[in-house]
Amino acid sequence: MNPQSADAGDRTTGRYKQKREAILNAAARLFDENGIKGTMLSEVAQQVGLSTNSITYYFKKKEDLVFECLMHTTSTISAIAAESAAGATPEERVTRFVTGRWKKLAEAAEGQYPAMMSFRDVGELDASYTKTIFSAYGDMFRRVRGLLAQGPVTSDNRMSLTIRTHLLLTSTQWTRTWLSNFSVTDYGRLAAYMCDVLINGLLAPGKPWAPTALDEKVAAIKLPEPSNRNFIAAAISLLNEVGYNGASIDRISARLSVTKGSFYHHIPSKDDLFAECVSRTLAVVEGMQAAAIAGEGSGGDKLAALARSLVGFHFSPRGPLLRMTAWTELSNLEQFYGQVQPMRQLTQTVVDFLATGMMDGSVRPTHQAIAAWMVVGAINGSATLDKWVPGSEKTDAVELYLKPFFCGICSE
Known part of the structure; x- marks a missing residue:
């Protein structure tokens, strides 16, 4: 499957790549805000100053655009996780990962990098798309899970690590709901605050977790x-x-x-x-x-x-x-x-x-x-x-x- 409609030669030009990234950026934000079914190509086109027909030069149909937004998100998170794996301890790796996510959020806010999209509506796509997406997501998820592991992932710790990985991913994804309260210049501090909560938890040292x-x-x-x-x-x-x-x-x-x-x-x-x-x-x-x-x-x-x-x-x-x-x-x-x-x-x-x-x-x-x-x-x-x-x-x-x-x- 090749979701792009432009000729291979056209895709090498800087102007093409710039416009394509602008489309991805606008689309990811609209898909997150309105859902896949609630977003039309004409709305994406309006955001980037193109006609709906012009959008199809870059992406044949809306499903192709959704696919590329999700693959862009997956590859971005995978790359951040790969860089974070150099940390010596889980705490250091988590810090690098969260900081890396915030850096990409800052770049997206400043128009230097396409926005990332949530995966909540991925099930709306046809199986011809989801097979590739879920495969990439699985690879990404395992990379992130490796950041939390003290040693090898085994049958004894797999479920615990997998659930904590979901917690880490959803915690960083949830930031999109409250980002508007802050300036891009605050993102570095926000990353540090988030790392503090994730790594150290909320309960004071010595306070029991058990139900009362x-x-x-x-x-x-x-x-x-x-x-x-x-x-x-x-x-x-x-x-x-x-x-x-x-x-x-x-x-x-x-x-x-x-x-x-x-x-x-x-x-x-x-x-x-x-x-x-x-x-x-x-x-x-x-x-x-x-x-x-x-x-x-x-x-x-x-x-x-x-x-x-x-x-x-x-x-x-x-x-x-x-x-x-x-x-x-x-x-x-x-x-x-x-x-x-x-x-x-x-x-x-x-x-x-x-x-x-x-x-x-x-x-x-x-x-x-x-x-x-x-x-x-x-x-x-x-x-x-x-x-x-x-x-x-x-x-x-x-x-x-x-x-x-x-x-x-x-x-x-």
Whole structure:
């Protein structure tokens, strides 16, 4: 498969490469913002001052452009991981990797390098594309996993290392949701703050990770069970995999093994179903936040109990929870803005727990805002853990995924 349409000779010119990189940069940002299905070639063309027909000189169709954006992202991360492998210890290698990612973010922000794209919608592509992408992604993932390993990867440590690799990748990818709060000149400092949290964790030295009585109270919140719970669970699962635009009624109905007619008998429209998915997730998040705030314990206890309870709920028979980025690609986001506002308050709750923990000595001193965004990012990343790490749903995800975040990603 050759997704490029320009002749080989044309591809050697500097002007061609410059315009092609500009297209990749604009497309990656739009695909991340609106989803693959929610982005049209005409929108990409408008961003770079070309007609839609002119875009096809560089990429025959949208799928070819998505493919190149994802391959560019994979090769970039692989190159950063290869350079980071020179570090003598996992801590040094992680520091190099995170710093390298931030350097590329800075270059992209300054127009010197095409932006990287998230992999959330990769399943929307035809198998002729995904076979190549997943192969490249697997190679990249193994390179990054090697940065965390103290020695060889074996059957005994493979799952633990693989889950921590997902944590590392999602933590660095999540930065795109809060980058707009800072200037490019801040990126070096932000990289250092992120490294501090990842390597040293959040809990103060000597503070135990084990669940407390507060965990039971937070996890035991009362929730009304909707009569169409199976529909909501199936929809949330699909939304987490392919996003709002990719979760068609046909696909949701197929996952439930029901006809479209049966679907509409229970749910009036896709927007109504999405609203119920949001409501279900918010009920859990708000309830657990309230229980953690009202409970007894240090700031660190409350933060850990909230995170453990949310991730634990997602993987329990009562789950799943909708990933927080599922609605960012909505064209009618304002319709749901009031509903999702409480989710944004989760970040502020985490900041409060961090501040309290730093005052009472249960949390290490670190950058509160960066740490809070990273906590929320880690919780959000757990929603796609089973997709990217098959078999993780059969493990103790809370222990293997959250403990490294709170105690240090390189800790065994």
